[in-house]
Amino acid sequence: MRRPLLSEALLDTIRSRAGGYDASNTFPHEDLADLTAAGYLRAFVPVERGGAGLTLREVAREQMRLAAAAPATALAVNMHLVVTGLAAIQADRGETALDFVLDDAARGEVYAFGNSEAGNDLVMFDSRTRAEPQADGSYRYTGTKIFTSLSPVWTRLATFGRDDTDPDAPLLVHAVVARDAEGIEVLDDWDVLGMRATQSCTTVLTGVRAPADRVHRRLPAGPSGDLFMFSLFAAFEILLAAVYTGIGRRAVELGVAASHRRTSMKNGGRTYAQDPDIRWKVAEAAIVQDGVEIQVESLARDVDELVDHGPLWFPKLVGIKVRAVEGARYVVDQALRVSGGASYGSSGELGRLYRDVLAGIFHPSDEESAHATVANAYLGPLER
Template identity: 65%
Template structure:
């Protein structure tokens, strides 16, 4: 079956043209988001039965690579909405309906943000510094601070979690969604970063923010957990994140090829630098590394779509594809800059922006240390 695409080449070029201004002005990608919504992209992973586009994770991963090649920060920002719809699809495909309301609301135009990260929380999904206080009606009030909250200016629903230490069955990690109109939080104007500036992933301060009972969708024990929610978050987050950085690598390689064809050598009577054996080797080396990424993402995304059972090896596969993509992308961008000359050092150069954007990959879960721990445990078992 031919892959379905929602992003036209014309749309991607308009998005590409706005990326420098968003970066320069440290401004949210408002116009991009509006066009992506109009194209149906925010409904990409929502099944047709819910009013969505019905694309597979594999198809959306490919689209995210194309979008990231045009505008990395826009792709990373919209990634967070796509992750939540992907999680809801993944659990629905596995016969569970506790996130069907996410699919219904995404089809109706709601925008989902990702409020998981917390400063100093290296447990990530397995623990929380945020307080989740139970209410008599079954709802919860959340108090704490979430960092890297992408889509801060635009989300209408914020997925988050916190620790309940007071209920009879405590401790429990409580997963819920906030509605923006219900308030109880502040979004700080503190996003002034080296790269990925248009995401506007500002800090969110929760001040007793209320999640209604019908918005509380999971209560889990702290620590590693095989729950379908945890699998769904890991699978969609890591695959789609890997896709963004693979898209950056693709664009960097394209720019490197163009640069060596454009540049000439005075030593060789004006011959294009594309004839220089050292530069040819460096570009080939970058291409050899990049070429391994799309097939890996394809294969893992297809396994998620087709409900493959990798058992305890799933997390090894998921963190592996993220680490390989983010680390390889950094290497490819570095090589692209090396062959492109001093002009790429200018802030106005696209490669300069890609260099700053690609560095963000090292900060996303799972980081290098955590990923190696996951793989070691999968192969060797836990440390006694």
């Protein structure tokens, strides 16, 4: 692997700020400035276009490191990396429709991922947002997007909506809109349990125009094996898994440190690192953590090397996200158990990780959707 973009010194600085951003429920502007200066927002941009030219595997590794330092900062920038990453995955396969995203990122544009909608459990396979075609090939979008990370700073929004021009053959139209376009309202409504610094506010679109040259995909409503959908799922699920795997990595470190620091009167003042029950819990957490890290790296490498998993690609992608999130939740729980009551404090790092890791259960694909995807792959669709 090439030298990491993020130095240990930078990660230590970012870690030192994380608690403050969480407590104040504010966006990590200083973190973003430092990451931008390090070239991190250009990680996926090819060298010849002005970027670092990192692979998905390399970016996933960096996201694990960043998430171990500051989960909310990592999750926020993750959405920019998802959009630029899917553009890079497409480009690697000869598809140039999203090359403009890579050029935008090289110029310093910050991308947000504006697809989630309240009450839409079909996620990317349908939309409550209206996409109305215009005579010049542009589209106007009207709808409400939730969980729009990077809300205070994004300059470009990757979004989609439903075109019902032909009611018998509705289309899902994917496009990019600019922050300064008329009809965009970003609400100040982010006050949640964890991942607070992501500032993933609601974005309301009212007739927002996407120019024709920024309308990049029209797909039939419903599941699709189109390259765009594969690239989106690959970037989103693997990078999301990397973030939560990074949380697990840090939890193991904190659990180990607490086990060496805490002493037991029952055992004559020896540290808990010598207690068989504590040793078992730390070992079990490390076993789970090690297994998930290997899986994230392996699947990212398969994407980079254009491995053909055929119809099993989507089960593998949704599966790694579920395993990473559930694994991280388990690891954080074990770390809390070995760290004692002091770790329950709301201002402590481990307590913050406990709140942050819970956010993973709400990201697509959730457990129900993932199990349906895997069941369909192995058992076929449900009979109607």
